[in-house]
Amino acid sequence: MRLGRFVLAIAAVAAPLPLLVGAASADDSTAPAPSASASPSGADASAVRHDPDNKTGIAEWMEKCVDGNAKVLAHDVPGAIDSYREAIQLAPKRPLPHYLLGEAQLIQQNFPEATASLKIAEQASDDRDPELRAKILFVTADMWEREKKWDEAKAAWATYSEYAAKHGDAGVAPSTPTARIQAIDDMLKQDKAYEVVRQRILDELRDAGAPAKK
Numbered sequence: 001m002r003l004g005r006f007v008l009a010i011a012a013v014a015a016p017l018p019l020l021v022g023a024a025s026a027d028d029s030t031a032p033a034p035s036a037s038a039s040p041s042g043a044d045a046s047a048v049r050h051d052p053d054n055k056t057g058i059a060e061w062m063e064k065c066v067d068g069n070a071k072v073l074a075h076d077v078p079g080a081i082d083s084y085r086e087a088i089q090l091a092p093k094r095p096l097p098h099y100l101l102g103e104a105q106l107i108q109q110n111f112p113e114a115t116a117s118l119k120i121a122e123q124a125s126d127d128r129d130p131e132l133r134a135k136i137l138f139v140t141a142d143m144w145e146r147e148k149k150w151d152e153a154k155a156a157w158a159t160y161s162e163y164a165a166k167h168g169d170a171g172v173a174p175s176t177p178t179a180r181i182q183a184i185d186d187m188l189k190q191d192k193a194y195e196v197v198r199q200r201i202l203d204e205l206r207d208a209g210a211p212a213k214k
Helices: 002-013 019-026 042-049 060-071 077-090 093-106 109-125 130-146 150-165 175-207
Strands: none
Touching: 060 077, 060 093, 077 093, 077 150, 093 109, 093 130, 109 130, 130 175, 150 175
16 A cells, blocks of 8 residues: 555654754763753744754654655654645655655655656655655655556666665665566557557457447
């Protein structure tokens, strides 16, 4: 199922791992307890907790992604889409929110908007996060195939195959593109063979004076 695969995807790429650094410091029993006067509050506390780069603390845009992921797990896909859009408003140049939005739109089978979201995600991604880029390329190829746009699907699988060959340590599936392209070619051959048979039957019915069934 699309939702099941998406759940695995969000678990792999969207967990706020930088929080572990802060959590480790907080759990260190040797660390001195902060004084009341040193404890930030209100806007200051938010500024300390949030890091736009998602390194020393979770970024606000990443919080929105995590919130969207939780909504997907709760089968609230429209709510998840709203959260991902909020993340995009906060960090329009980050590929992750666009990717997650595209995945959620695919759950709804909203192919036009998913296509646009995944295109932006691909353009924004690069080798600084090869695992995320590989997922974007994989989902894009799968999307074209689900839409039965065979030329686009084959081209996208070829792109994924090239990337997988260069980034074997990015959690890629290098054998998948070859198998999918072969499956598409086999299906197209079968369709072409069926069309020849169908046309021959129509010709025979026409020559016999019988009405042709469409």
